[in-house]
Amino acid sequence: xxxxxxxxxxxxxxxxxxxxxxxxxxxxxxxxxxxxxxxxxxxxxxxxxxxxxxxxxxxxxxxxxxxxxxxxxxxxxxxxxxxxxxxxxxxxxxxxxxxxxxxxxxxxxxxxxxxxxxxxxxxxxxxxxxxxxxxxxxxxxxxxxxxxxxxxxxxxxxxxxxxxxxxxxxxxxxxxxxxxxxxxxxxxxxxxxxxxxxxxxxxxxxxxxxxxxxxxxxxxxxxxxxxxxxxxxxxxxxxxxxxxxxxxxxxxxxxxxxxxxxxxxx
Amino acid sequence: xxxxxxxxxxxxxxxxxxxxxxxxxxxxxxxxxxxxxxxxxxxxxxxxxxxxxxxxxxxxxxxxxxxxxxxxxxxxxxxxxxxxxxxxxxxxxxxxxxxxxxxxxxxxxxxxxxxxxxxxxxxxxxxxxxxxxxxxxxxxxxxxxxxxxxxxxxxxxxxxxxxxxxxxxxxxxxxxxxxxxxxxxxxxxxxxxxxxxxxxxxxxxxxxxxxxxxxxxxxxxxxxxxxxxxxxxxxxxxxxxxxxxxxxxxxxxxxxxxxxxxxxxx
Numbered sequence: 001x002x003x004x005x006x007x008x009x010x011x012x013x014x015x016x017x018x019x020x021x022x023x024x025x026x027x028x029x030x031x032x033x034x035x036x037x038x039x040x041x042x043x044x045x046x047x048x049x050x051x052x053x054x055x056x057x058x059x060x061x062x063x064x065x066x067x068x069x070x071x072x073x074x075x076x077x078x079x080x081x082x083x084x085x086x087x088x089x090x091x092x093x094x095x096x097x098x099x100x101x102x103x104x105x106x107x108x109x110x111x112x113x114x115x116x117x118x119x120x121x122x123x124x125x126x127x128x129x130x131x132x133x134x135x136x137x138x139x140x141x142x143x144x145x146x147x148x149x150x151x152x153x154x155x156x157x158x159x160x161x162x163x164x165x166x167x168x169x170x171x172x173x174x175x176x177x178x179x180x181x182x183x184x185x186x187x188x189x190x191x192x193x194x195x196x197x198x199x200x201x202x203x204x205x206x207x208x209x210x211x212x213x214x215x216x217x218x219x220x221x222x223x224x225x226x227x228x229x230x231x232x233x234x235x236x237x238x239x240x241x242x243x244x245x246x247x248x249x250x251x252x253x254x255x256x257x258x259x260x261x262x263x264x265x266x
Numbered sequence: 267x268x269x270x271x272x273x274x275x276x277x278x279x280x281x282x283x284x285x286x287x288x289x290x291x292x293x294x295x296x297x298x299x300x301x302x303x304x305x306x307x308x309x310x311x312x313x314x315x316x317x318x319x320x321x322x323x324x325x326x327x328x329x330x331x332x333x334x335x336x337x338x339x340x341x342x343x344x345x346x347x348x349x350x351x352x353x354x355x356x357x358x359x360x361x362x363x364x365x366x367x368x369x370x371x372x373x374x375x376x377x378x379x380x381x382x383x384x385x386x387x388x389x390x391x392x393x394x395x396x397x398x399x400x401x402x403x404x405x406x407x408x409x410x411x412x413x414x415x416x417x418x419x420x421x422x423x424x425x426x427x428x429x430x431x432x433x434x435x436x437x438x439x440x441x442x443x444x445x446x447x448x449x450x451x452x453x454x455x456x457x458x459x460x461x462x463x464x465x466x467x468x469x470x471x472x473x474x475x476x477x478x479x480x481x482x483x484x485x486x487x488x489x490x491x492x493x494x495x496x497x498x499x500x501x502x503x504x505x506x507x508x509x510x511x512x513x514x515x516x517x518x519x520x521x522x523x524x525x526x527x528x529x530x531x532x
Contacts, residue, residue, distance in 0.1 A: 024362070059363045062370035066339060070332050092383060093356055094410040096290070097325045104328035117358060117383045119405055121412020139385055144360040146387020149435055150428070153421045162416070162428070169415055 018053035020234025046244030050251035087111035143184025143207030185213025191221035209236030284319035286500025312510030316517035409450025409473030451479025457487035475502030
């Protein structure tokens with residue numbers, strides 16, 4: 001799915017919602033008797049009309065033990081081809097090694113995209129960016145408290161924090177049709193600057209809901225003419241009394257944002 | 267295995283060799299007929315007297331498909347308890363998620379340590395550091411070319427590059443009995459400074475052999491009174507005509523380094 005196809009899906013569903021499929025074994029509703037695949041299927045069935053993307057985080061499948069990746073693959077199979085699928089794995093290693101991580105996420109699991117950690121630089125990110133027809137989503141400004149430890153530090157005597165340096169440098173390695181950035185909704189005040197740096201790229205935005213990010217501010221400052229946003233909700237949907245209703249409410253907020261900021265789209 | 271036990275093992279074997287168990291499917295000797303576990307067993311049998319640690323990289327097991335982690339678990343079982351076992355996974359995510367990565371590496375796979383990427387800060391590293399009896403090995407200065415993209419940039423107008431900031435900050439989160447740093451042998455000229463920053467910590471040192479790092483320089487500048495080094499070789503041993511001989515030659519070089527720099531040990 002390239003950028004145009006993703007935007008087309010957003011227009012069609014009037015939504016840029018990404019549902020984070022992070023089934024925490026300690027929070028699974030008792031009615032599923034520990035059957036994570038059944039739980040995922042119920043969430044997917046309830047949300048598929050309101051979402052354009054799903055984002056399973058690999059850690060929650062490793063939590064299931066040695067067969068966890070089979071549950072993840074079956075989950076991705078169940079989603080099918082009408083959604084953009086992100087393996088949230090935050091991988092990154094020297095080139096030949098990253099190539100095998102890419103192969104697993106894209107070929108074995110069947111994801112469209114994978115999240116990538118930038119610390120090891122170009123030869124660690126390149127093998128994900130160079131995979132035919134697939135996407136790399138590189139961590140820029142994350143939504144967690146620990147983002148303050150390294151991401152905001154100014155680089156080489158400039159006024160450029162590390163996350164901006166990451167964005168500018170990584171943008172030179174790939175096109176907006178294959179590259180997104182993770183930009184946390186808890187940093188909504190930064191989105192004007194983030195959008196100035198990367199006017200054409202999609203941002204994957206975690207941090208609304210449980211983490212307190214403001215969807216309205218993210219849309220106001222972060223939307224571009226191709227929408228340019230995939231806003232993720234995990235816990236706020238998965239553990240809602242009614243996941244379908246929680247997803248529909250987010251979709252309706254997103255529809256209003258599209259009407260307001262991209263009137264030609266709705 | 268705590269720091270004292272690891273040093274005791276180094277003294278006993280007169281070696282600080284870590285063997286990287288990275289079975290590249292494209293380079294597996296034909297005689298194994300694609301049986302990665304059999305290949306690993308043969309390498310382990312040939313090298314176990316000369317090594318103190320093994321470091322399987324998870325990417326090469328994901329490369330085997332959905333059952334790859336079973337091969338990794340069986341490999342770790344085969345190594346047994348007389349070696350320090352590092353899951354080279356370069357993980358890192360928000361706290362609750364990192365906790366499940368830790369659980370998988372330590373409980374499901376049975377590793378003693380896991381490599382961790384620092385970009386997301388304290389709440390992403392903490393769950394690995396806080397795991398009872400286990401180790402986190404945090405990326406500081408890596409051995410690949412891409413290390414130049416971000417790790418060397420000076421921070422906040424100081425003369426402190428990012429990798430030094432990472433080391434200083436992460437050191438405040440754990441003790442030398444549970445925390446190591448990845449410091450690449452291709453940066454041997456930096457080891458005097460690295461050792462000044464972290465006098466007591468073990469460094470996991472990739473990059474000798476195929477990547478061209480200098481073992482002698484690493485030992486001269488990097489050894490501390492508890493050895494403080496685990497030097498890794500992957501391809502140089504795995505794909506040697508005689509892996510046992512390749513490991514023994516490295517062990518002999520390491521024995522000479524211990525005699526030279528830690529005479530009270532040998």
